[in-house]
Amino acid sequence: MIDRLLYAPQFVDRWTMWLGDLLQNVTFPQNFDRQYDGRNAYYEWMRRSIGQEKSLRDIAYEAVSSSGNNYNNDAGGANFPLNGLTPMGPIQDTWDNMFNKAATTFLGLSHYDCLLCHSGRNHLDQVSLWGAERTRLEAMKMAAFFSRISTVKPRLATTEFYYNSYDVTDRPAGAYDLNTNYGNRPNREPVGTLRALTPEYFPTGATPTDGNWRSHFAANMVEDRMFARNFANRLWKELFGLGLAEPVDALDPARLDPANPPPAPWAFQATHPALLEHLAQELINRNYSLREFLKVLAQSSAYQLSSRYEGDYKIDYVPLFARHYPRRLEGEEVHDAIAKSTGIMAGYTIRGLETTPWAMKMPEPLEPRSNGGAVNFMRPFLRGNRDSQFRSQDGSILQQLALMNDPFLLSRIRVQSSPTLTAVSRIQDNAEAVEEMFLLFLSRRPNEREQALAVEFLSRAGGQRNDYLEDLAWVLLNKVDYLFNY
């Protein structure tokens, strides 16, 4: 079962969506325009990476170090550094943000965002044991790895394919100058006689041995213990709903090593430090294979626990993972589940990509732009925009209104238009029909009570059995448990 899912084509859709969220693939982020062709190249690169079982290490390495035009699928990874482009400031602001995005995404170290403005002391003392000891100089030396990147829009006529694209390359010379007096971060001023910084990786102190500084950063990054911890933790969260260490992008390296407990009053950041460390090692041992690592998690007895807890459950038990935490379905999942169970598929036009009926195949959560009805239906499920608003699993009134009354849903639970409901309507026996309906919409059989209620309901249908079947379909789509993976 686990293997079948790991190697199903839908696995590629699902984890490309995950990677797209993580690597922030969106056509129009607030700081620059990637354009549709850039988005599509980035998407195709991710899709191929997941499909061809590229390791997380290789994906991350390419994302940080790729060169080329961001409209080219082969250079799709070059879209990742572009996320750091920062207007309204000197070029150092962009280098800082490129580094910050890499550190946050791949090392779980978003505190570098703080450190790129000011040292940790008096700022992060309450928040991060590691961060409180770090200095702005250390952070800027990390950012210096990006100081030779060049992102240039080729000068082309508006009719050219590559118009508005970016050529991402590396210059043979240049350094991180300490000479800014405006922009998004405090002034960068010379330290004594030091007027420019060259790269130095923290904590190893490694410095580049040749001119391509960005590749050196990528090479150091994927060898960093935090890289393995970061992905072990993020993937655990994806399956279990809660990271072993939270927040997953603000890890505290000084409070993670099970062999070195932090001094009082600090406690380990991870609820299970030995487990996180073990999983980080598992990820390394499995060559950073996404599928192999997910298999380890899925085969664990912790993952296979029931979401029901026998006994008196207390909120204090949450970090113990003593039960499975239900996960609310994403907007795309709700959309696709309804399409699949009713058998009514739309063909969505996505600019520059193949037409698809599946929301999970869309390159970004703002699609399908060509179909307002589908976007409206999914909107209250908080898909986010991958830029200023992140995907959220919060509930809302609008979500419930959509499930009750949205035309997308109501138009699909009609016997006359849904092939699957038509098939059920041909089943004469009510008990059998009810069981089929539960399997169709909830992928499970009804319990005795549900079965009795539903059969009794259908028995009152008289000459309107199809109407009553449609009613039952609506009820199953509005059940609390429909919305959750539990």
Place this chain on the structure above:
Amino acid sequence: MDWSGVEGTQFWRRPQIGRRMFFRHLGGAVSGYFLLPGNTTETVARAGVTTKSTAKNCIFILMLGGPSQIDTFDLKEGPWMPSSYAPTTYGDIRWPQGMMPDLAKHMDSIVLLRSVKAWAAVHGLAQSWVQIGRNPAAAASRVAPHIGSVASLELTAKDNSAVLPAFVSLNAGSGPGSGYLAPDHAPFYISPNGGGLGNTQHSMGAARFDRRYGLLMAMDSELRTTADLGAAPAQTPAFNLAARRLVYNSDVDRVFLYDQNERNRYGNTGFGNACIAARNLLKAGMGARFIQITQGNWDQHENIYTPNAGHLSLMSQFDKGLGTLITDLKADGLFDETLIVAMGEFGRTIGNLNPQRGRDHLLQQAVLVAGARARGGRVIGSTNTAGDNTQDPGWSRNRHIRAEDMEATMYTALGIDWTTIRRDDPLGLGFAYVPSSDRDLYGPVNEIWD
């Protein structure tokens, strides 16, 4: 301390202000202590400022794209100006009466802030900025809620009779949400058109809906009461019941159903329709307290003066919608208890038009304020002759008015202590309603009332 000459976006260049200076600034308003950073034992700390508390409600009009201030709230006359503007003087205010005649009738109730400056001239960034009242790029802003979500948190605590969420956002499909606050405080997005609230009617009819809902309740009764599946599913029934209360609800219909005559009075536009909904929401007293109306398309880089299009059309829509709204709120006795703030994310370039006959992005902007007993008929602050920089800040802090100050202004009007710092944020950094209020870097524009 004088920031008026400071160019660019150095929002970090904060004047270092000591405790003594801080207390002097607040003067008699400080009644209690101030929590020093780092005290994690307190959940909430407040400096204990005296708030204006003149508003029960707030209508925040976001003019998306950045309206040209020299064509609207900070009128500058020159050879570029269309004759249709017919500039007219109302006390302190010079106003394009020809394009905005309805608001002209309410000039004695309107305050124009002209020393306002955005931090960034990039749409997405600046739009988020004015809605969360802080720099979206700052590390802590990842969890920052919308100003309306904070208002919801503060105001619903005092009002348990609500049918609708306290924070209603009209004509926007997405934007900053409730941040780390509970999802109850997220914006309730509606795009009203007079045809009722979306998804509150069942296309298969009320009888079918009742039959379906009845079976749902029977079948789900156990799941709904035992919270058997844990916390997230346990919240769902509450949202479901709140949603159910809105379906086939004649009170809701009274707010969101209105006829063509009414739409025409407000200009028969999306913006006008939202203004009608805002009025009805406040009249109905169903719990909506912070209403955002988003009016898009102000980003007019080209052909800005084409008649009946772009900028000029938006001016008319804005005038008809807001002008009629003010008239109606006054008639209903709601105007004096409702703060109205209208602004974009930044302003536009001044003087002659660019080669595309439009105006580009500029940090200098202007804001319209009305209601909540604001002393109208006045301008606060002034710009230079061209209109691209502040000449006289016109308020106590003697610098540009910033998005953070506008945030504090909305809070103080609503009776919310804008110096509040919550200690319940997931990053453990402390969430200040107005950033850096512990160092008194920002505060309300009290001159609106004084």
